[in-house]
Amino acid sequence: MSNSKSVSRRKFLVRAGIGTLGVLALGTVVFRNPARRKIYELAETIVPPYSGTGTEANLWFEITKDNQVTLYSPKVEMGQGLFTGLAQIVADELDVDVTQIQVIAAATATGIIDGLSTGGSISVASLWQPLREMAATMREMVKSEAAKKMGVEASSLTTSNGIVSGGGKSMTYAEAVADVTKWKLPKTPALRSIKNYNFVGKPVKRVDLVPKVLGDPIFGMDAEMPDMLHACIVRKEHIGATLKAWMLVKQNKCQAW
């Protein structure tokens, strides 16, 4: 964790999809927060615990075969609308509709989780810059692959709603990046003016409504691991009672609570 300052925050990593549906995934290491305002001084100065080597990204997103974008959030959505905010940020530089973006909580198995945890109103501030840079970079990568497949100059192509168009032709992002095995990481393009953003700063519907109304297992308590044991707290029955002793016994079957 002490060497984390020597790692470039803008080091992007490309790999095949990290989920089962991905065709292109782009990630980066976010361990220092670029927030500049006084109120975020904590985020600027603190070195959060980061246990990776600097090549293991903790912020990923990927384009999936069905031309959707999956964003693995290192920050927790707890009702504050963060996942929607992150989707807005990505949508405006990647040129996809906000409804094409699925934001999911990154599992520890898919990357290192942000040691700064979630709080202090720094989630959007800390991810604002790296996410926009990653989205803009990915957009250029998609365009360059589409240009090869369409036989045109990348500069003649436009992007919108997850589709690359130019010279009377068009293809989806997923089609453009399918079967590509060697990636060239371009220089991060200039970011757009905030004035020209279509989603950032505009009211959009939350992106996490459907899993929440279906009762999907999205909460920490819903996680299941192999051979997981379940436990519960037994409360004392009398005021003033103290714990005298305890023992661990093997229970094959649940005892009634």
Next chain:
Amino acid sequence: MKISFNINGQPQTVDVDGNTPLLWVVRDVLHLKGTKFGCGKAACGACTLHVEGEAVRSCSYSVKFAEGKRVTTIEGLGTKENLHPVQQAWIEEVVPQCGYCQPGFMMATAALIEKVPNPTDEDIDNNIVNICRCATYYRMRKAIHRAAELNQSSKQIDQ
């Protein structure tokens, strides 16, 4: 003891202590995680599901009482392709924030509008007494009225 019941349209037999709360059988034995644990004392309603169409707080309902009965959880209410009117209304009114308590609220609402097809604000106050820490109550009230509307129009189409 072996207990058999129907859950979300499927017959099911479990072998557990009969006094185990239905909630834990649903979550940990049947792996249906949509029904939530909140207080464990039937006070908050996060664990609400249906037994024979009635809203039941499953943290305080022994599984033995479900023997031979029809149990419905949030997973059995609707699907992504075929949302229940309550789920549709919840999306239209953008109700969930953190979302943890919402399955319980939706199950309570689904049971209410079957009994009271067009609930007034007073009916809602008297019957939907779950607790939401995000305080989504204002949007929830709008969504309950909307769900009642959608439910009635879907029934007219069915007839």
